[in-house]
Amino acid sequence: MIALLVDILSGAALTAGAAFYLIGAIGMTRMPDVFTRMHAVSVSETMGVGLMALGMILQAGPSLLAIKIAFVVLVLWATGAVATHALSRAALHDGVKPLLAGPDGRLVATDCVDLFPELGVRLAQPLSSETPEERGTPLPEDGAVIAEPAPGYGPAGNTGANPDAEPDPTREGR
Amino acid sequence: MMFAVAILGVLAALSLAVIRALKGPTAFDRLLAANAIGTSAIVLLALFGFMTGRPEFLDIGITYALLNMIGTLAVLKFFRYGALGHAQDAVKEREPE
Structure with missing residues (x-):
């Protein structure tokens, strides 16, 4: 009974995580400029990876494996934020102009x-x-x-x- | 079964990231896509290990996560300074005293 419940929960978490991951990747392909693309990727790097890891932890049960998965996710969360910050800072320093809403509401490289x-x-x-x-x-x-x-x-x-x-x-x- | 679904989703995301890496107008787009590809590889390693019953693949995933971070920061530093050492050192080496 408990095993079935854990299976259902982990399956739901894995599927939802994969969906979030895919949504982030679609955003990275379709967003108009670098900064919005970074914003889209953060979806897949937090919710997507986190939910999939939750599903795997539920499958692994209380073991060393679960701790390892948690470690991987923590590393990914920390480094993802740092890498995004460094990337946007480097882009700004390089003179990339973000797309912002202009006076008439259309996106202008500002x-x-x-x-x-x-x-x-x-x-x-x-x-x-x-x-x-x-x-x-x-x-x-x-x-x-x-x-x-x-x-x-x-x-x-x-x-x-x-x-x-x-x-x-x-x-x-x- | 559910691992297969998740793997398919991550593979689709990976191919989208590859598209962005090939198309990306600026170098930063390509770097962002490279970072996303690295993350996808880590997740794929973990999921595939679970699906085939060999979760030892996770250790490779940990290593890859750390390397991915260092690689991104190194490339960013290279963009900024044109060298991976300190700019100060480059000046010292070049200047004839």
Whole structure:
């Protein structure tokens, strides 16, 4: 009796999890830009994976196996959030413009620096949380950097919080 | 039976992610799809192990989850700095003292 109940429950969880997973993947294929696609993928990475893991845990019963599944899911939840955060931050720094509703309600690729001046200041700073002083000597002004940082937010000279920081118009969006 | 249904669903999601990885206009789309493919692979490993009665596959899944995370962050760092080390080190090596 109990076994049948557990079977039904785990079957329902597995099926629902697979459905959520598929919905997230469909969203990733059909959404219009990078940020909305990330939003869709988070559905499959939280609900989809979580429900499928619940189904597998119910099948495994109280054992080491259940603990392992729980560990995998916790790792996926933690790293999924971190990876999404890093991805969106890198995309913003790279100059990808999110699609936002324009005045007439249609989606327009908007430079969000215009909307949020605070964000412009943060984008003007290097990605690393360290200041040049913490890293050691500051980089030379005319920076002989192998990886030429995109103009506007180079590691040197531009680290002081400059409230008037504007993105370089020559910055190319991908 | 129910494992087969779940595996089919995850496989369909995997193929959709592959489509996005091939189409993706920006590199970030492709990276997002690569991350999703990695997650799908982990889930597939776990489900397939359960279906065939060999849940030891889960250990491979754990390893793959950790590697997936590191890979994504490494590629993102490469986008930003053009190198995987510190930008500072690159400058030091290049500068003739």
